[in-house]
Amino acid sequence: MRMEGPLGVSDLLLAIESSCDETAVAIIRGGTQIVSSVVSSQVDLHRAYGGVVPELASRAHLELIVPLIREALSEAGCTAHGTLINGEPGIRAIGATYGPGLIGPLLVGVAAAKALALAWDLPFIGVNHLEGHLYASLLEDPEMEFPVVVLLVSGGHTLLISMQAPGEYSILGSTVDDAAGEAFDKVARYLGYGYPGGPAIEDAAHTVLMPEIRFTPPMLHEGLNFSFSGLKTAAVQYVKANPTVASAQVAAAFQRAVIEVLVTKTVVAAELTDARGICIAGGVAANGALREAMIAEGARQGRKVFVPSRAMCTDNAAMVAAAAFFRLSVEGPSPISLGAVPNLAFPTK
Numbered sequence: 001m002r003m004e005g006p007l008g009v010s011d012l013l014l015a016i017e018s019s020c021d022e023t024a025v026a027i028i029r030g031g032t033q034i035v036s037s038v039v040s041s042q043v044d045l046h047r048a049y050g051g052v053v054p055e056l057a058s059r060a061h062l063e064l065i066v067p068l069i070r071e072a073l074s075e076a077g078c079t080a081h082g083t084l085i086n087g088e089p090g091i092r093a094i095g096a097t098y099g100p101g102l103i104g105p106l107l108v109g110v111a112a113a114k115a116l117a118l119a120w121d122l123p124f125i126g127v128n129h130l131e132g133h134l135y136a137s138l139l140e141d142p143e144m145e146f147p148v149v150v151l152l153v154s155g156g157h158t159l160l161i162s163m164q165a166p167g168e169y170s171i172l173g174s175t176v177d178d179a180a181g182e183a184f185d186k187v188a189r190y191l192g193y194g195y196p197g198g199p200a201i202e203d204a205a206h207t208v209l210m211p212e213i214r215f216t217p218p219m220l221h222e223g224l225n226f227s228f229s230g231l232k233t234a235a236v237q238y239v240k241a242n243p244t245v246a247s248a249q250v251a252a253a254f255q256r257a258v259i260e261v262l263v264t265k266t267v268v269a270a271e272l273t274d275a276r277g278i279c280i281a282g283g284v285a286a287n288g289a290l291r292e293a294m295i296a297e298g299a300r301q302g303r304k305v306f307v308p309s310r311a312m313c314t315d316n317a318a319m320v321a322a323a324a325f326f327r328l329s330v331e332g333p334s335p336i337s338l339g340a341v342p343n344l345a346f347p348t349k
Helices: 043-047 054-075 103-120 129-140 180-191 197-206 227-243 247-273 286-299 318-330
Strands: 013-016 022-029 032-041 092-097 124-128 148-153 158-165 169-174 276-280 302-307
Touching: 013 054, 013 318, 022 054, 022 158, 022 318, 032 054, 032 148, 043 054, 054 103, 092 103, 092 247, 092 318, 103 124, 103 158, 124 129, 124 318, 129 148, 129 158, 129 318, 148 247, 169 247, 180 197, 180 227, 180 247, 197 247, 197 286, 227 247, 247 276, 247 286, 276 286, 276 318, 286 302
Parallel strands: 013 092, 092 124, 148 276, 276 302
Antiparallel strands: 013 022, 022 032, 148 158, 158 169
16 A cells, blocks of 8 residues: 655645544544544543643553554545545555653654554654644635744743744744643643633633623733743732622632733734734634634634634544655654654754
């Protein structure tokens, strides 16, 4: 099944995502059409510990990866050997996230992808997980016009990226301490909402009809970098000073301050770079209040805001497959010796 030449619009690529606590496998056609996408979340496994336990995550990935590969192949009409049921060639390349993320989970996905590539004699492509998130909007809106500013906001990262075209990126701003998602988790844990913190904070904030608290949005007009550690501390200190305050009020005030900072800096970045549009990506981009605020502010600016479905915001393999498709077309396959890189930096050009 050795592939000759670049992939075409009808070719299939299978990709694996296992950087943290989601095991995911997807098959896409032509770089933009999702043929199958399966995700198994480990949220229930880690909830009792208040966060992801790397060893437990690695073991869960080991148990899930082969069944999910089989499920993705079946949904795509492929045999266990990667060929289409009708006998046509089928899968033409294999991609996998190789960083950043947790080393154990990453190794599971990379090893599985390499095994398939070797067994089926196909090219292997290592994908930067952060770059994968940039392709979530492109999967759902292939006609996106560049340049765009992307707010990539998750549990581990908060980045403002200028995307001139696929593969052409520059970082405009980043967090100097906690990522936004990390701050959500820490505040939720302190308020007793448990894990994962982002959805819990959003649900609690949604119940507040009359806000009574306001936290100062950090670094609101100080460049394009972010800081959320002080805001987290402010929420904790407020509760200590006002022990009878309703937790939902604190959650609402915290979420409002985070969103104000994220939206304000993103639209400023769009103005500075004369971007045609704004994209949001990453797990925190599933937050309904953030989505609504960004769409509204983009409309006031006259810029289109690309908001992926919530399924495309959280970790998935479809976005990894799209990034792999692009990387294979411009760089060729990765060496089979490529290993997992837990602290892999965002690719810039």
